[in-house]
Amino acid sequence: MQTVRVALADRSYGIHIGAGLLARSELIAAVLPQPRVAVVSNTTVAPLYLDALSASLARSGVGVVPIVLPDGEQHKNRQTLNLVYDALLANRCDRGTAVVALGGGVIGDLAGFAAATYQRGVPFVQVPTTLLAQVDSSVGGKTGINHPLGKNMIGAFHQPSVVLADMDVLRSLPERELRAGLAEVIKHAAIRDAAYFDWLEANMEALLAREPDALAYAVRRSVEIKAEVVALDERETGPRALLNFGHTFGHAIETGLGYGEWLHGEAVAAGMVMAADLSRRLGGIDSPAFERLRVLVARAGLPVTAPPAIDTDRFLGLMSVDKKARAGRLRLILLARLGAAYISDDTAPDAVRTMLTALGR
Amino acid sequence: MQTVRVALADRSYGIHIGAGLLARSELIAAVLPQPRVAVVSNTTVAPLYLDALSASLARSGVGVVPIVLPDGEQHKNRQTLNLVYDALLANRCDRGTAVVALGGGVIGDLAGFAAATYQRGVPFVQVPTTLLAQVDSSVGGKTGINHPLGKNMIGAFHQPSVVLADMDVLRSLPERELRAGLAEVIKHAAIRDAAYFDWLEANMEALLAREPDALAYAVRRSVEIKAEVVALDERETGPRALLNFGHTFGHAIETGLGYGEWLHGEAVAAGMVMAADLSRRLGGIDSPAFERLRVLVARAGLPVTAPPAIDTDRFLGLMSVDKKARAGRLRLILLARLGAAYISDDTAPDAVRTMLTALGR
Numbered sequence: 001m002q003t004v005r006v007a008l009a010d011r012s013y014g015i016h017i018g019a020g021l022l023a024r025s026e027l028i029a030a031v032l033p034q035p036r037v038a039v040v041s042n043t044t045v046a047p048l049y050l051d052a053l054s055a056s057l058a059r060s061g062v063g064v065v066p067i068v069l070p071d072g073e074q075h076k077n078r079q080t081l082n083l084v085y086d087a088l089l090a091n092r093c094d095r096g097t098a099v100v101a102l103g104g105g106v107i108g109d110l111a112g113f114a115a116a117t118y119q120r121g122v123p124f125v126q127v128p129t130t131l132l133a134q135v136d137s138s139v140g141g142k143t144g145i146n147h148p149l150g151k152n153m154i155g156a157f158h159q160p161s162v163v164l165a166d167m168d169v170l171r172s173l174p175e176r177e178l179r180a181g182l183a184e185v186i187k188h189a190a191i192r193d194a195a196y197f198d199w200l201e202a203n204m205e206a207l208l209a210r211e212p213d214a215l216a217y218a219v220r221r222s223v224e225i226k227a228e229v230v231a232l233d234e235r236e237t238g239p240r241a242l243l244n245f246g247h248t249f250g251h252a253i254e255t256g257l258g259y260g261e262w263l264h265g266e267a268v269a270a271g272m273v274m275a276a277d278l279s280r281r282l283g284g285i286d287s288p289a290f291e292r293l294r295v296l297v298a299r300a301g302l303p304v305t306a307p308p309a310i311d312t313d314r315f316l317g318l319m320s321v322d323k324k325a326r327a328g329r330l331r332l333i334l335l336a337r338l339g340a341a342y343i344s345d346d347t348a349p350d351a352v353r354t355m356l357t358a359l360g361r
Numbered sequence: 362m363q364t365v366r367v368a369l370a371d372r373s374y375g376i377h378i379g380a381g382l383l384a385r386s387e388l389i390a391a392v393l394p395q396p397r398v399a400v401v402s403n404t405t406v407a408p409l410y411l412d413a414l415s416a417s418l419a420r421s422g423v424g425v426v427p428i429v430l431p432d433g434e435q436h437k438n439r440q441t442l443n444l445v446y447d448a449l450l451a452n453r454c455d456r457g458t459a460v461v462a463l464g465g466g467v468i469g470d471l472a473g474f475a476a477a478t479y480q481r482g483v484p485f486v487q488v489p490t491t492l493l494a495q496v497d498s499s500v501g502g503k504t505g506i507n508h509p510l511g512k513n514m515i516g517a518f519h520q521p522s523v524v525l526a527d528m529d530v531l532r533s534l535p536e537r538e539l540r541a542g543l544a545e546v547i548k549h550a551a552i553r554d555a556a557y558f559d560w561l562e563a564n565m566e567a568l569l570a571r572e573p574d575a576l577a578y579a580v581r582r583s584v585e586i587k588a589e590v591v592a593l594d595e596r597e598t599g600p601r602a603l604l605n606f607g608h609t610f611g612h613a614i615e616t617g618l619g620y621g622e623w624l625h626g627e628a629v630a631a632g633m634v635m636a637a638d639l640s641r642r643l644g645g646i647d648s649p650a651f652e653r654l655r656v657l658v659a660r661a662g663l664p665v666t667a668p669p670a671i672d673t674d675r676f677l678g679l680m681s682v683d684k685k686a687r688a689g690r691l692r693l694i695l696l697a698r699l700g701a702a703y704i705s706d707d708t709a710p711d712a713v714r715t716m717l718t719a720l721g722r
């Protein structure tokens with residue numbers, strides 16, 4: 001087991017990465033204010049892992065209130081959130097009862113937002129069961145739900161007390177979800193670490209074959225990069241925005257198609273290629289490097305362009321309600337080169353239009 | 362105009378107290394990241410003050426998105442919260458658009474929670490229009506909504522950037538609401554300042570007659586006391602709990618009768634007398650001092666006992682789901698004497714039962 005520390009003053013916490021961690025519930029028990037937790041999971045993950053985690057927690061003397069939700073991004077909404085509140089209240093959970101998220105990014109975001117807002121905040125623990133959640137949504141404290149008019153529009157910052165990233169659970173992950181997780185892995189390399197990008201080019205097949213050492217290295221390196229950036233800027237007023245590389249385009253795709261049609265990672269994958277294409281057109285990343293990114297995304301089995309169902313005008317409209325839009329100007333993360341991203345606060349909508357049109361849409 | 366500073370490191374802010382402050386929107390404009398706000402008000406307050414505030418903001422160059430909600434504690438729920446989210450999104454408010462609460466405690470709590478959670482947090486400004494909101498809910502950063510199973514069960518801590526407490530708006534306050542506000546005024550004196558309690562005994566008639574100097578003094582002194590306690594303990598892990606004097610009993614009354622039947626201040630008034638009665642029975646405050654509190658509450662025109670409709674067993678049941686209950690024990694704020702409260706973490710439910718029974722219920 002390796003541990004990455006996320007340094008956030010009095011909200012610092014550890015991310016444990018390794019095999020067999022579901023059985024290591026003493027790592028959870030150590031951070032709890034009382035020996036009782038509510039475990040929030042979904043109908044796909046709970047049958048696989050809820051019993052094992054509950055049994056492990058029981059051995060550590062921790063009682064479990066199970067809360068099992070419907071599975072899918074389309075359920076990351078206020079109705080499902082209310083199911084969590086209702087269950088916490090029905091079971092008389094109090095301010096010392098931690099909420100444990102056992103699932104992917106949707107469960108983590110939703111359970112985290114419930115933890116942030118139940119009785120004005122209770123402790124939160126993440127046990128991410130997808131590669132995407134392990135490398136991305138379990139780091140940084142972002143929690144939230146979707147609104148019909150936009151993704152993650154309702155939310156809060158709420159740091160976990162501890163994160164357990166168990167490599168064993170990735171064995172049951174559907175192929176499509178594994179690939180979606182690789183989108184964020186590629187993102188971390190693209191925005192901050194050219195050597196890691198090289199490593200990904202050399203190890204993409206090992207990752208797709210789920211070789212444990214390769215996966216553990218990718219999780220650790222991605223978590224380290226994200227933790228570094230978050231520690232610089234917990235509330236996303238500055239450099240943290242770099243982590244949104246590909247996300248403004250990606251959110252437009254998700255909103256335009258309706259949540260759940262494409263996976264988040266798939267939308268981000270196409271969004272990264274689009275943002276890199278725009279970077280290239282605006283004099284940033286050069287064409288060979290752009291091509292390396294496009295090819296790596298394609299090798300991961302991920303989409304490299306936006307779905308044709310969303311035409312250019314609609315795409316631009318969807319981008320401007322994204323919450324990264326500030327006072328009408330387009331704020332985008334662009335690439336100077338592989339391993340180096342920057343924030344562009346005044347991208348002209350026309351440049352985006354030209355890029356979108358060139359995609360043949 | 363006087364200004365009380367609430368010292369909370371990088372979340373410090375000023376509370377301005379005086380006449381004519383609705384016209385002083387430059388005090389708001391000074392703290393805004395962009396010249397646009399959403400003003401959340403209700404159908405009672407908006408016709409009285411929304412135009413004046415909007416005109417003042419316009420003179421300061423600030424655009425206003427008005428959001429007018431139904432009035433009443435029974436609307437402090439997720440349905441009304443969603444109306445705010447929907448309006449913010451429909452008007453494309455972004456992370457720099459501040460939410461301004463123009464109204465009483467319900468509007469402040471609900472708009473504050475919307476500000477805490479819209480796009481993971483936007484700036485928040487309070488313009489409280491009731492005495493209760495001026496002396497209590499505009500200080501301390503507590504925001505939230507009710508759940509059918511409990512008051513303020515969903516919420517967040519979110520500090521305002523500035524508070525404008527305008528004495529002029531209190532002239533339109535219904536008598537019953539003025540009296541409800543005096544409950545929290547009495548509370549602040551009872552828990553922390555015997556000299557202020559003496560002053561209230563000498564000036565209760567002036568306050569009920571709405572003499573501006575008396576009101577301004579009471580608002581200032583109450584805000585100072587609350588700000589001192591909050592600065593000691595922003596997240597309510599320790600001494601801040603003293604501000605809950607009367608509230609565990611009061612919340613049981615509000616929940617038992619259904620929200621909106623009694624005003625919050627009325628429930629707290631009865632709750633304070635009940636908590637003081639319990640203190641007296643457990644060897645704290647002496648009988649003459651208890652009687653002074655009871656008489657002052659009665660002189661303010663406030664109830665001094667629980668409604669007979671809630672019998673003792675039901676009352677105890679309602680208390681134990683209150684969020685101040687910790688792992689089954691009753692946590693209550695009791696009085697050692699007038700001006701000095703303490704936290705009792707292990708009050709025996711039987712002592713509460715004896716007190717409730719002695720009330721003849």
